């Protein structure tokens with residue numbers, strides 16, 4: 001269909017822009033290089049904004065805490081390079097993750113800052129200093145002018161920190177703010193904050209064996225227009241490593257839903273939930289990164305397919 005025809009003949013400019021935004025949300029964007037067959041890379045629109053995010057991001061806990069070892073710095077730089085080449089967007093870190101911010105800064109200074117970078121950091125009371133000081137320090141370490149998203153890590157002193165993050169957002173020093181939790185912890189409190197506070201993102205653990213968020217938090221996020229980041233998509237690694245070690249085979253029907261590897265099966269399950277914006281698997285291995293990024297390519301499982309995936313997994 002020809003957009004200019006639609007715009008000029010039947011719809012107002014506003015309607016036309018809405019249509020284009022919807023097309024972006026459906027994200028029929030070209031397949032990125034290195035991915036031979038199949039569909040397009042799935043991106044989702046951040047609620048209440050016109051910014052789109054690729055559904056597979058990258059975590060840095062443990063994996064990027066490699067200090068100043070030259071060989072490891074070069075290896076992590078190569079990971080970041082490949083992540084962007086394969087269409088990656090969100091990179092998530094925290095002052096809790098040791099040298100991860102410095103290692104990311106090293107990689108970005110070698111590679112330049114990719115247009116698609118969506119830099120997500122956190123404030124975390126045990127790291128010391130005020131939230132303002134932590135953010136300034138992290139910006140210096142990443143060597144970027146500002147973060148896209150700032151989150152309160154594990155709800156630590158969340159009232160005070162969220163107030164500061166809100167100030168930074170009002171001042172245009174960050175675009176989005178949010179809170180994080182993991183391992184299913186403090187969901188009741190997370191729910192209260194989501195209901196009462198004006199936040200853009202919530203980060204929580206959601207994967208095929210940790211599905212508690214489906215009950216209340218994901219529906220609430222959808223209702224309130226809060227973007228969801230799924231952390232621990234492999235439950236810290238055990239999920240996929242056990243499947244691979246045991247040589248478990250994928251069910252025959254998985255390929256019909258675009259899942260030809262366990263990485264695709266596990267990650268597509270997560271990001272095909274309508275309330276989830278992106279998942280952030282962490283890895284030290286280039287091969288694993290490539291496998292993970294492939295999970296961001298359409299087709300995705302439908303709601304019915306997702307039920308079938310759960311039944312299969314529960315019976316394993």
Ligand SMILES: NC(=O)c1ccc[n+]([C@@H]2O[C@H](COP(=O)([O-])OP(=O)(O)OC[C@H]3O[C@@H](n4cnc5c(N)ncnc54)[C@H](OP(=O)(O)O)[C@@H]3O)[C@@H](O)[C@H]2O)c1
Nearest residue numbers: 059060061180182231232233234235236237281282283284
């Ligand atoms: N409260 C919070 O804010 C919070 C809490 C937890 C996590 N997070 C964020 O979420 C991110 C992800 O969680 P996570 O790091 O705990 O766990 P995860 O992403 O579920 O698992 C990471 C592990 O999976 C392995 N892995 C990755 N891709 C693989 C593949 N294709 N095949 C086989 N193994 C693979 C990695 O090992 P290899 O190195 O061998 O690939 C790594 O040990 C964190 O890095 C962090 O950024 C935030």
